[in-house]
Amino acid sequence: MQHKTLRGLITASLLAGLAGAAQAHTGHGTQSFMQGLVHPLGLDHLLVMVAVGLWSVTALPRGKAWQGPTTFMLALLVGAFMGAMGFIVPYLEHAVALSVGLLGMMLIASRTALPTGLGLGLVAAAASLHGLAHGAETPASGAAGYAIGFLATTAALHLGGVFTGLGIRRALNQRAGWALGGLGAAMGGAGLFLFGQLAA
Template sequence: MRPSAKSALFLIAACVLSTGASAHTGHGTHSLMEGLAHPFGADHLLAMLAVGVWSVSALPASKAWQGPATFLLALVFSAVLGASGFTVPYLEHAIALSVTLFGAMLVLASTPMPKAFGLTLIALAASLHGLAHGAETPETGFAGYAVGFLLTTAALHLGGVGLGLSIRRWLSERSTTVLASLGGLLSVAGLVLFNQV
């Protein structure tokens, strides 16, 4: 693993173990197992898979880890902000639209985009998810839950990476069309989630 990747993963682990914030008390945040299960909600799952697919489709191969790492870091830091009372209007609607945003990014994955711009969009979207979790911090703390949540998040990112690599390898001639179609479906899913909030 590259030194910069190790540094990013170490920072994520340090944030998780040092913070007292928590997320989504309504889903149960007092155990590792519940933390592992929580990210399988539709908005989280679709967003995290999309980050992995986009990262291997739009970033240079040696930089593909930066998309998931950016999401994880922004998620942790924004959860701390949410726990301290910071929020934004229409947060749940914005979270649903983040899925649509990731869909649009997949549609445009074959179009050159400045790396910093793409990673900024990922950080902003991840921050919305983190704010929602932090806003519901329980008094019991969340170390075990956070470890579980971040492990599942990382696993979903890896699943997206695997999907993206498979598309590039097995559907190379049609990869642009496949990614655009996948992105279109994701964008529609985000709008459906928006209408359900």
């Protein structure tokens, strides 16, 4: 029964993210707190932020799961500041889509001993890309409310990933690694799908 419930929650989350896939960075407002709250629910952001929580509780030393979400949010802020200052990266949207696949591979690799510094560095790199994308589209007015809303949802998604990872470990015990690997593979496929949509 626990396995069916967990599977249902994961499926519902992925479907909800797919519903917002087309709204990742276009056709949305960036001038209010509420718009900031909603924006991370686009597929690319949702998957990456949940994956950071999942990876952190699985791959980082016990008691240090907070380092993944903290690293992500700090790098996100730095990237957003750089984007607002006009720093441009070619094919940024493509790189953001590939970051979904990167986090998927990290989930698959969480069954092995990935060095903590390398893992956190990859988390920071992915967050910087997302931050650059947001900073480039943030207006001069209303930016503070939008940023607060965006960060609040980001933190909630990280926590969701952490609690999901803990739930998977508790429910599946020795098979938790396989479940996370399956989620990572699905996320990698989602990243390729998003990249293909941009490249088409």
